[in-house]
Amino acid sequence: MQIDPIFQVAQEAFLFYKTLSGKEKGDFLDKIADILESQRAEIVPLAVRESNLPEGRINGELGRTTGQIRLFANLVKEGSWVEATIDPALPDRSPLPRADIRRFLTPIGPVVVFGASNFPLAFSTAGGDTISALAAGCPVIYKAHPAHPETSRKVAECIHQALSASNLPAGIFTHVEGGIAEGQALVQHPVAKAVAFTGSHGGGMSLFQLANQREEPIPVYAEMGSVNPIFCFPNKLSNEMGALAKAFVGSLTLGVGQFCTNPGLLFVPANQAKAFESVLIEELKGIPAAPMLHSGIAQAYYDSIQHLESQGELRWIKVADPKHLLNGSTALAEIQVADWLKDKLFQKEVFGSFALVVVYQDVAELSEVARQLQGQLTITVWAETEELQSQVSLINLLEEKCGRLLFKGAPTGVEVGNAMQHGGPFPATTAPNSTSVGVYAIKRFARPIALQDMPQDLLPDALKDGNPLGIWRRIDGNLTK
């Protein structure tokens, strides 16, 4: 792979692309969405074949992908995301006059994006990372996930068609295939200014360390999954055992458990554990076995479970059947909270539909659990209102350990919107102050610059007097439009 030319065209494209208006970038993004929709009939079968995921899911995922693209298109067309902030000159201020200072967000430069295996569309070639970087004004060098090469090539073609139809340079998006070495070389190239990744802890951390060892360190936005604990409180559980079991099993088995927000820990009161487990087993009977994304993932799933099976602390409720390796059948095991607290192994994500039921004797034990809990994408609390009221300090602790805290439903099904936070304290991500889903994802790929006493005609429209873009701006500290 010739890597220098890739970054050379990306850098050249960047210096042009960053000068486009929000309208122009938004139209380009919309064009990508249009072309993807128009080629749905070709894209979906490819992704189904390469992911083992059912057609309904992939159809939905394509809709999610184009919906996400249009969300970012609208965001940049509207334009207020650049945080335009103006402190006008105060020439007569004493003892010193104030210069005219105007700040806004500017794109950081070419970004390396790694595709995820579990979302061949929504977190891959034209997925959230690529689109939020393009929306910010950054060219993308996209490293395709080897699990779905043809889907990736096809979607890359669509992006290139959109570039061409928009008269934009091809260097704005480059599709790269290869293995670990190629991915590392991309991260190490001096022109790269940030990295976005969704995948395993090992993969994310190796890129993170590599990026920090560069002559110029660059940020790595790695979303590395988590075990997404659910805390069941006694009254809630006795009042809604059936519904909660349905919600839990649905979330656990959705997409054969291959979601970053898959719930892998379920905290249950001791005197209800047996009954709840029976309902769970009953509920699981209705879930047909389904193939995992690829044999490597299935193998890792069974290996992880085998390793856990050697732990004496676990009592197995339902054992995954490795006879048909690719079918990632659900596994459930029970552990006492005292044993769970002893070993961080029990907080390690098992990618697939496995969960640990952690049995506690007393709600008071959950504070220690919260203290020892590692950073999570999500934490869910199932409790009646009156149970919550006495748990303010537990909630306070749990907030420190997650990016999203839920009080109803299950953590899977990450809404793409304005308020979504898909991220969380380490080890869920390497950048807890960022999100990889929702409109704020764009901020990862921009940095502030202040322009001091810049002549009006050189200023970007976002900062010109008279607010030609009609965006929200902070002038002398006050938001105004």
Place this chain on the structure above:
Amino acid sequence: MQIDPIFQVAQEAFLFYKTLSGKEKGDFLDKIADILESQRAEIVPLAVRESNLPEGRINGELGRTTGQIRLFANLVKEGSWVEATIDPALPDRSPLPRADIRRFLTPIGPVVVFGASNFPLAFSTAGGDTISALAAGCPVIYKAHPAHPETSRKVAECIHQALSASNLPAGIFTHVEGGIAEGQALVQHPVAKAVAFTGSHGGGMSLFQLANQREEPIPVYAEMGSVNPIFCFPNKLSNEMGALAKAFVGSLTLGVGQFCTNPGLLFVPANQAKAFESVLIEELKGIPAAPMLHSGIAQAYYDSIQHLESQGELRWIKVADPKHLLNGSTALAEIQVADWLKDKLFQKEVFGSFALVVVYQDVAELSEVARQLQGQLTITVWAETEELQSQVSLINLLEEKCGRLLFKGAPTGVEVGNAMQHGGPFPATTAPNSTSVGVYAIKRFARPIALQDMPQDLLPDALKDGNPLGIWRRIDGNLTK
């Protein structure tokens, strides 16, 4: 030093402190400012003695410090900085209902702040880093700079008086003295959630690497200075040579050159270099020698200059006189742009009042300069309007290399306000997407969290229905108050 107890009280204090209202935090910050002002007569002489800086400057710096504190107090009392974002539930949405999702910024936890030698007040104990962390809701473990221990102790006392007067736990602010080993131990402690630092490249990078090697990596906001180039264009220079020389010499020698934004590179057209240098020399005659902060800094200044003197490419215009070591007398040398481009050594900051005059033959050479330029806190362009109009692509390149781009005046004198960006691409900082001066500095110490279907009475006021705080919020994508 007993380090565990320090972080234990900080973490306990955090879980309480983060629940305070903006009003309560703002009142506490105001109290710090009040107490500092009331003890001005004791603080100023200490800082003068420990920094060698004149009383006028230190008096001004105390004003800057309290002004900055009140700016953050007002910011958190107003409250909109938390980016409250609400996507209300859509129970009837098809095919799937939308949950109620509310996002805002929450403090990250205890923060380790390192004081700077060159601002014993404004970037030290109660300086911008400490105050923006406290404003965000984070306890601060403050590592005092060994160059001004008594000033630091005195200011720490003032903060503790403010804590006590506000009935807040002492663990919200801890003053730590020590050397490099103590600083490293603070950064390595598992409870620490971020590091703020202003100082040398070596110091910043060693903390950065240490923080990334932790079991849980944490962000390091290190501002490591830069050479802050000034580009002189021919017409501007011939029209305003006297005024520009005055501005340059004033900025170069301010505070004996001991500012992060001190201009260390001056790009000058060849046919005007001789004349401009003569005016600079003349202007420098009016600047009395003054002592540097301490003998270590003075020694480093003379060592750096001695190293540069061994470089054949330089022609010395004014040589620093090392006879009186502590007096950091100004030094100026000239280099041809072709030689400058050959070695990154000529981009290395010499902390003190030293500058390189880089002589260019043709404005066209400046594009290559811009390409090779490392990341800077500031870049200044002195050009007439008509000269700028033909330099749009150069300006475009320069924007990529700095946090603040100036078109008038000199880079020293960093305004503390809403629009200020004090940061920039590496190696100026380790976090180009952040600022250490101005209101946006608070964002370094907060992270987003989404609360999904949280009961109203548990929600923070910033996210409650009816907007009890009266802050700006984004509801369904629209800003509203």
